Amino acid sequence: MSNFIMAQQNSRVISGDDKIFGINKLAQDMAAKVGKKNVVNATIGSLLDDDGNLIVLSSIVEVLRSLTPAEYADYAPIAGVPAFLETVKTAAFGNYRPEGYMEAVATPGGTGAIRNTIQNYSKRGDVVLTSDWYWSPYKTIAEEIERKIGTYTLFDDNGHFNVHSLETRISELLSKQDSVVVLFNAPAHNPTGFSPSQEDWDAIVLMLKKLSLDKTKNIIFFVDIAYIDFAGNPEKSRAFMPKLSGLPENVLVVFGFSMSKGYTLYGMRSGAMICLTQSKAIADEFKMVCMFSNRGSWSNGTRPAMMALVKVYEDAALLERVTEQRETYSDFLAKRGESFMAAAAETGLKTCPFDSGYFITVPCDDAEEVGKALQTHGIFVVPIGKGLRVAISAISADACRIVALKMAELIKS
Ligand SMILES: Cc1ncc(COP(=O)(O)O)c(C=O)c1O
Structure with missing residues (x-):
């Protein structure tokens, strides 16, 4: 009632x-x-x-102030400004760009990327999986579009990453659903500050390969990198990314990028979702369905923030x-x-x-x-x-x- x-x-x-x-x-x-x-x-x-x-x-403030009216006031294309969609891959992956088909779509912050991933890769009523310690808006975003949040236990009794719990919960859900979306916030996880080690990432990759042997089921592994630029050494914090290359076609990796923390532009609502897959058709489909979701929810993203990122990466000194x-x-x-x-x-x-x-x-x-x-x-x-x-x-x-x-x-x- x-x-x-x-x-x-x-x-x-x-x-x-x-x-x-x-x-x-x-x-x-x-x-x-x-x-x-x-x-x-x-x-x-x-x-x-x-x-x-x-x-x-202050460097970002200066870039924003330097934009021309057409650069900041015009509509951005639904998928995002093309130069932004290329630049954002460099900003997200740095020297650790994974290999595979990648498509990017601009979203209002990392939040939009989470929303679009849940909307396009789960069904109404499905359970979306995340860790027992989690950023509470995950639940809000899932419930807003009529999904539920389920959890696995992030740490074992010795305080180590609990890949077994993650594996168990994914396979439980796959026995009831066609696919499962996993929201995995790393590095510098909110709320714990946890970052998986390289060995933890190896274990995750192994687990994803094992669980994807059943080709009738899909796993969508969403890596929420909202804190990547405040997770210590920016090289070390990205070193895990290439490990996610070459996963089977029924595992889709989606990176959720945000300009809120890394560029201190919380209020400008800018980010992107970037997919990684071995299948061109799945990457093309990703772009198409996420553009549809953009159009059907907030329409276009925030152009000045996108332009700011482009300008920063165009100018080495900046x-x-x-x-x-x-x-x-x-x-x-x-x-x-x-x-x-x-x-x-x-x-x-x-x-x-x-x-x-x-x-x-x-x-x-x-x-x-x-x-x-x-x-x-x-x-x-x-x-x-x-x-x-x-x-x-x-x-x-x-x-x-x-x-x-x-x-x-x-x-x-
Ligand atoms: C875990 C996590 N993911 C994603 C976000 C996305 O933030 P935004 O939508 O501002 O990019 C945040 C922001 O606090 C967060 O804590």
Whole structure:
């Protein structure tokens, strides 16, 4: 039964305010009362400086300002500006371009790529698979188009990547569905900061080859690389990509690229989906169905953001500036992670396996309760089911230490 007055439920569970933005608001209200410096707001996944101001790459701002009216104001083609569709492959893969047929389609952020993948490669009512720790909009996006989210266990008891759980859940789903879409966020996974090792990737590839022996079933492996440019060394973080070359034709790899984090253009809503397959026909079909989805949902993407990426990659000196600026902030972020993890090690605070990125997660049975207790100390983090997510992207290295110490104290008590 629907609780709505006029709206239609359409099998979605709609619970009102977004949790993360709700806690962020509580932090802001407290800051207004007791002063900003007495509040640690580790809720929002944007990169902020130590004073809580949004970091925007000035090199990107300059490029945007240099665009001519026709470059920024005209419609982009439905698939995206052609030069962007080539450039985005270089931006996504760098020196690690996989081999196979690749087609790209522009989307509004990585979110659009996720949506189009689910829409085109699963059926209504299907279960889309992701890890038990996951970015909650995956569920929203899936439910919005009448799919469900199912999960596998990301880590085994020793805190290692649990490829067996992934394999088991994919084969379970393939016994009931014709295909399964797997949403795999790496490197610098949100919310844990986990990045699979090269061996983990080898195990994934082996597993995909094994499960695809049944040619009546399809696996769509969506690699969500939203954090690729803030996952430590940009070469090392891309080294896994060529491993995904040469998979059987019934495994389609789709990379979800985002300009939100890597180019600090969160609000410009720009990204792309790039497929990788051994079949030209499947790549062509990918392009056709994703263009249809673009037209039938948001129409065209954001032209100025696409043009900005093109201009950056056309100009070697500019690209160097963007890379340098990003590296500075990436080092900043890494220091925050080190500060949190050092304090966690000192106090015996257990975290999910953390490598890099915007978030660290602390597993915790009473996440809601501990989250509320932290708030009384002016610390705001996000309870996510069986843990607490700390957005280290939004707080200083000193604050990271303070948060870890207080969490350790409260969890012990
Ligand atoms: C795991 C993950 N995937 C994808 C995205 C996509 O973001 P956007 O749509 O802004 O590119 C985000 C953003 O926070 C994310 O955390």
